[in-house]
Amino acid sequence: MTDDSATSxxxxxxxxxxxxxxxxxxxxxxxxxxxxxxxxxxxxxILVKGVAVFWPKPVSAITFxxxxxxxxGGIPEIAGEIVKKQPRNxxxxxxxxxxxxxxxxxxxxxxxxxxxxxxSTALSEDLIVAERMxxxxxxxxxxxxxxADGTVIPAASxxxxxxxxxxxxxAGQRRKNIFKLEKRQIGAINADIQRNQRSIRKLDLxxxxxxxxxxxxxxxxxxxxQKLEQDYQALAKQSRALREEQxxxxxxxxxxxGEERTNAIGDLVSFYYPNRLTFFGRLGVALKHSWTFLSDNxxxxxxxGGIFPAIFGTFVMTLIMSVIVAPFGVIAAIYLREYAxxxxxxxxxxISVNNLAGVPSIVFGVFGLGFFxxxxxxxxxxxxxxxxxxxxxxxxxxxxxxLTLALMTLPVVIVATEEALAAVPRGIREAxxxxxxxxxxxxxxxxxxxxxxxxxxxxxxxxxxxxxxxAPLMLVGVVKLADSLPLDTIAPYVHPERxxxxxxFHIYDLGFQSPDSEAAKPMVFATTLLLIxxxxxxxxxxxxxxxxxxxxxxxxxx
Amino acid sequence: xxxxxxxxxxxxxxxxxxxxxxxxxxxxxxxxKDFSFYYGDAQALFDISMDIPEKRITALIGPSxxxxxxxxxxxxxxxxxIDGVRHKGDILLDGSSLYDPNVEVISLRKRVGMxxxxxxxxxxxxxxxxxxxxxxxxxxxxxxxxxxxxRSLKGAALWDEVKDRLHESAYSLSGxxxxxxxxxxxIANEPQILLMDEPCAALDPVATLRIExxxxxxxxxxxxxxxxHNMQQALRCSDRTAFLYLGQLIExxxxxxxxxxxxxxxxxxxISGLFS
Numbered sequence: 038m039t040d041d042s043a044t045s046x047x048x049x050x051x052x053x054x055x056x057x058x059x060x061x062x063x064x065x066x067x068x069x070x071x072x073x074x075x076x077x078x079x080x081x082x083i084l085v086k087g088v089a090v091f092w093p094k095p096v097s098a099i100t101f102x103x104x105x106x107x108x109x110g111g112i113p114e115i116a117g118e119i120v121k122k123q124p125r126n127x128x129x130x131x132x133x134x135x136x137x138x139x140x141x142x143x144x145x146x147x148x149x150x151x152x153x154x155x156x157s158t159a160l161s162e163d164l165i166v167a168e169r170m171x172x173x174x175x176x177x178x179x180x181x182x183x184x185a186d187g188t189v190i191p192a193a194s195x196x197x198x199x200x201x202x203x204x205x206x207x208a209g210q211r212r213k214n215i216f217k218l219e220k221r222q223i224g225a226i227n228a229d230i231q232r233n234q235r236s237i238r239k240l241d242l243x244x245x246x247x248x249x250x251x252x253x254x255x256x257x258x259x260x261x262x263q264k265l266e267q268d269y270q271a272l273a274k275q276s277r278a279l280r281e282e283q284x285x286x287x288x289x290x291x292x293x294x295g296e297e298r299t300n301a302i303g304d305l306v307s308f309y310y311p312n313r314l315t316f317f318g319r320l321g322v323a324l325k326h327s328w329t330f331l332s333d334n335x336x337x338x339x340x341x342g343g344i345f346p347a348i349f350g351t352f353v354m355t356l357i358m359s360v361i362v363a364p365f366g367v368i369a370a371i372y373l374r375e376y377a378x379x380x381x382x383x384x385x386x387x388i389s390v391n392n393l394a395g396v397p398s399i400v401f402g403v404f405g406l407g408f409f410x411x412x413x414x415x416x417x418x419x420x421x422x423x424x425x426x427x428x429x430x431x432x433x434x435x436x437x438x439x440l441t442l443a444l445m446t447l448p449v450v451i452v453a454t455e456e457a458l459a460a461v462p463r464g465i466r467e468a469x470x471x472x473x474x475x476x477x478x479x480x481x482x483x484x485x486x487x488x489x490x491x492x493x494x495x496x497x498x499x500x501x502x503x504x505x506x507x508a509p510l511m512l513v514g515v516v517k518l519a520d521s522l523p524l525d526t527i528a529p530y531v532h533p534e535r536x537x538x539x540x541x542f543h544i545y546d547l548g549f550q551s552p553d554s555e556a557a558k559p560m561v562f563a564t565t566l567l568l569i570x571x572x573x574x575x576x577x578x579x580x581x582x583x584x585x586x587x588x589x590x591x592x593x594x595x
Numbered sequence: 596x597x598x599x600x601x602x603x604x605x606x607x608x609x610x611x612x613x614x615x616x617x618x619x620x621x622x623x624x625x626x627x628k629d630f631s632f633y634y635g636d637a638q639a640l641f642d643i644s645m646d647i648p649e650k651r652i653t654a655l656i657g658p659s660x661x662x663x664x665x666x667x668x669x670x671x672x673x674x675x676x677i678d679g680v681r682h683k684g685d686i687l688l689d690g691s692s693l694y695d696p697n698v699e700v701i702s703l704r705k706r707v708g709m710x711x712x713x714x715x716x717x718x719x720x721x722x723x724x725x726x727x728x729x730x731x732x733x734x735x736x737x738x739x740x741x742x743x744x745x746r747s748l749k750g751a752a753l754w755d756e757v758k759d760r761l762h763e764s765a766y767s768l769s770g771x772x773x774x775x776x777x778x779x780x781x782i783a784n785e786p787q788i789l790l791m792d793e794p795c796a797a798l799d800p801v802a803t804l805r806i807e808x809x810x811x812x813x814x815x816x817x818x819x820x821x822x823x824h825n826m827q828q829a830l831r832c833s834d835r836t837a838f839l840y841l842g843q844l845i846e847x848x849x850x851x852x853x854x855x856x857x858x859x860x861x862x863x864x865x866i867s868g869l870f871s
Binding site for chain 2: 462464465466467468469470471472473474475478482483486487
């Protein structure tokens with residue numbers, strides 16, 4: 038008996054039931070897995086589609102079996118990249134979507150072809166894909182180059198490809214020169230002329246002047262303008278000459294539909310033989326395309342060319358926004374947390390700030406338009422820029438957009454800073470006071486440095502939110518196409534009043550406002566990818582800074 | 596009890612035993628007069644009166660929650676930071692009241708250094724930690740600061756360990772070093788009084804011993820008030836000991852008297868470990 042009772046508790050096997058709540062851990066894990074899966078899918082889709090845009094695909098020459106409705110004018114053949122194969126609407130078979138390019142000849146760059154009417158496809162090595170300044174890409178078989186001096190280089194000649202390449206390169210150089218001439222030099226002269234005209238109008242508006250003083254002053258400016266006009270004429274002549282040169286050499290080519298066409302070589306941006314390329318050749322073309330995309334201005338209603346102004350605009354706007362929102366948010370949070378008497382008033386202020394973060398962003402846009410643009414900007418205009426034609430600050434611009442977003446992201450920074458301040462240990466506050474520091478010295482020299490990593494977290498969140506915002510920007514300064522950047526070489530170099538381009542708005546514009554949405558689709562993916570990359574890069578920079586500070590400021594434990 | 600303590604490390608013993616003949620010479624420096632203190636409605640201290648002598652170490656002992664830290668933190672008005680506190684009575688420092696409306700609390704704290712239970716160096720370099728009190732007072736002359744750093748760190752017996760890495764983060768130090776850094780910071784401004792709130796509570800025995808030795812050194816120049824839970828420590832290094840219980844001062848006398856011949860039964864019970 039006694040033995041039994043002594044051993045039985047030991048002999049009893051340990052219960053193998055699951056601890057209470059174990060199942061819920063799986064539920065949490067499932068939720069996380071679902072979230073991660075969705076994010077990975079979205080990012081993966083954007084990454085794959087975005088990168089694939091620049092990868093040169095083989096071009097097929099498609100031969101039709103019969104007189105097909107898809108081959109207008111009884112064309113026997115057509116060349117294009119096969120984009121996708123999908124079931125037809127009538128459900129009877131497949132149809133292929135083909136990118137044919139040659140919008141000028143065919144009317145559109147894409148067409149759907151009934152798969153039943155296709156006899157064969159072949160990868161012809163003679164086909165060239167060329168990017169042109171106008172009408173998008175062209176896919177053709179080259180015939181001959183005709184130089185300005187009358188020399189003809191037939192496509193069959195062995196150095197045809199290198200000749201064409203060097204001519205295209207020359208044309209590109211000339212295009213750059215034209216750009217420099219027209220944008221920089223002529224742009225500067227135009228700005229000068231405008232300045233003089235403004236001075237004339239200023240004299241007109243000045244009521245304290247006698248008539249003779251006014252006319253004398255105005256005459257001086259008029260002579261200035263005349264001189265500038267002469268400079269302008271000279272430069273314009275140069276630019277006209279360069280433009281003529283661009284048209285001098287021509288390329289004659291044949292479309293697979295049979296038609297022969299001639300294009301100025303100055304009109305070609307780049308070309309490649311899609312079916313001759315090796316893997317590294319393709320990689321080279323892809324890198325070149327990517328670089329053009331990153332560094333060029335957009336063309337053809339934004340569906341071609343690059344998106345540099347949008348990248349630049351997004352970056353500058355986010356930067357200005359962060360620079361404005363950080364000090365304001367931190368100062369407000371310091372007062373709320375460290376100085377204000379914690380009572381009903383402060384509590385309600387805190388709740389209001391938190392709720393401000395939930396206000397739809399378009400509301401901030403409307404406020405920005407009404408307050409910053411019309412009221413503040415309008416006042417600035419009427420005081421300082423009376424002589425300007427049209428509004429200067431009284432219309433949307435990058436500075437007002439940044440201010441609006443700063444206002445929108447202010448709650449994020451305030452909340453994060455408050456949390457960070459609250460988390461600073463009491464010990465080091467007391468130590469600072471015990472050393473004879475005043476409250477402000479304590480806050481400034483000890484508390485704020487310790488809270489800096491937390492403050493930066495808030496700024497990172499604000500940046501991420503601000504950079505991706507579109508709706509309010511549409512009211513306060515974003516445009517489809519800005520012809521000049523907010524920073525450039527024309528005095529005073531910084532133009533906070535200028536309208537700007539933004540990647541988020543660019544996505545909307547390309548995808549939903551573009552005349553050729555099929556052609557714009559790849560650009561949408563690429564632009565989205567770029568926006569994500571830009572936000573990630575800016576966040577990584579801030580996180581790097583935060584980690585650096587954390588190392589410096591974390592409170593040691595022992 | 597007294598016999599037990601004779602086995603404590605011989606190193607500390609010769610430095611600290613209070614020479615009895617000197618006792619009469621030490622003038623009273625901090626006078627606590629009928630001091631009561633309230634956290635909101637809860638009374639933490641009841642009519643405490645005690646005279647703390649100059650350039651001696653005075654230990655405050657007692658069970659947790661007896662008010663010894665509260666008393667200590669009132670000596671540099673650190674309790675002002677807490678909402679809803681009030682006091683009755685007065686504390687005099689060198690004859691003038693701490694609570695005199697003309698006393699600026701910042702200048703008061705410059706005369707009273709404080710070391711806390713948990714070492715709390717600032718998120719700055721070792722150098723900047725030490726000179727913090729000078730910087731906030733607007734003293735930024737490099738030469739002077741360098742001197743202060745060397746003097747303070749030597750005073751806190753830390754100089755030899757850190758002299759080659761003064762500009763590294765204070766958080767790179769060990770726990771005991773950090774606490775000594777906090778002592779160096781507290782004496783950088785040459786205060787008259789050093790308040791220590793359980794300075795060794797979070798330290799290992801070796802670090803504790805070093806700090807006790809250090810206190811013996813500091814005693815020459817500073818009036819030290821130390822709160823401790825460790826009765827051995829009070830016995831080892833203090834000249835006078837006050838026993839507080841439930842917010843009341845039960846007994847305040849020479850350390851030797853308290854430990855060998857306590858007048859009150861509660862004191863005897865506490866020091867013999869009957870309750871804690």
